[in-house]
Amino acid sequence: MPKTYDQFAPQYDAVMRPLERWFLTRLRTQTFNLLPRNARVLELGAGTGRNFVFYPAETNGVASEPSREMLKIAKDRKRPAAVTLVQSQAEELPFKSAVFDAAFATLVFCSVSSPAKTFAELRRVVRSGGTIVLLEHVRPGGLLGPIFDLINLATVPLFEDHFNRRTAADARAAGLKVVGVEKRLLGAINLIACRV
Template identity: 40%
Template structure:
């Protein structure tokens, strides 16, 4: 059954028409390629947006299930999928409640998504559930800043104007810790700032890496 979604049509159009292309011009495509390099088999991608990752998947991936709750972005993803060599299926679902059986996928991808989900703890638990033992979680996210001063700025923004303006996005989540707390073993984590700027930006601190699902189930209290 399709889960109810909350449209963000203005944000979706701005992201697809301006913000997304601007990030690609700044070099985000190179990070997407790094994120997805070496993947194979069946992959679930949460928060797939308008499908900007699709062209970067390697040919060893045999199936992509792209989960996107926002209708406008999902429609753009369907269009993007038609021009992608890897088979892509789109699903109108939320990351916190994935409509797939346990151990369904070889890998999972979270790209600029865990900042926006309503409940990142539930979303990560779901990714852990649908991955096969030994399956990889690939993640690329902007996260909590390194300096106390910028963390204070992030807390103020996240408590006020940022989420309503940017489709529920939060600037200061500690996603690396959350991934480990969800039962994954972090294997590689690269920390970097993006985009390059002389002026400190509240959503500049990023992580890109890989985590592995263990053999046993992970439960949350």
């Protein structure tokens, strides 16, 4: 289990607040616009439940999160009645195959220990033809790329946060069809839409 987020949980919402105002709330809205309605949905790494307010009221599915302390906060946030909270890691999901129509994650692939294992699990639990949407910070192209490689040397040991992940390429390598990549903040934030 990621100890970092157990320790960070009490401060998480306050730290995110300025980012929400700057760009995140807008991008969370866009993330949900890419998800199908009336679908059974899985959220990975739901954290303190900051996305719950964006769930359409009729949503049913699971919000999963490995950190007990993040989950404690998420539990008290309002969410649709048919969305259950489950403690689990993205690399080893406790669900049967093809039980979801769609899955999504926001700011999670920087933290998973293995993007390849996580994508393999997503391909297993989301039905063929289903949708996967990811809002992630990634390694940008151009001159910023090597700078992010340097930052990564510090963020991994300090926060278990991989600053130079190539998440769209990892999705393709895992066999997903990447149908759209919208780049924001000089390419450091990607909104990635995939089909299984």
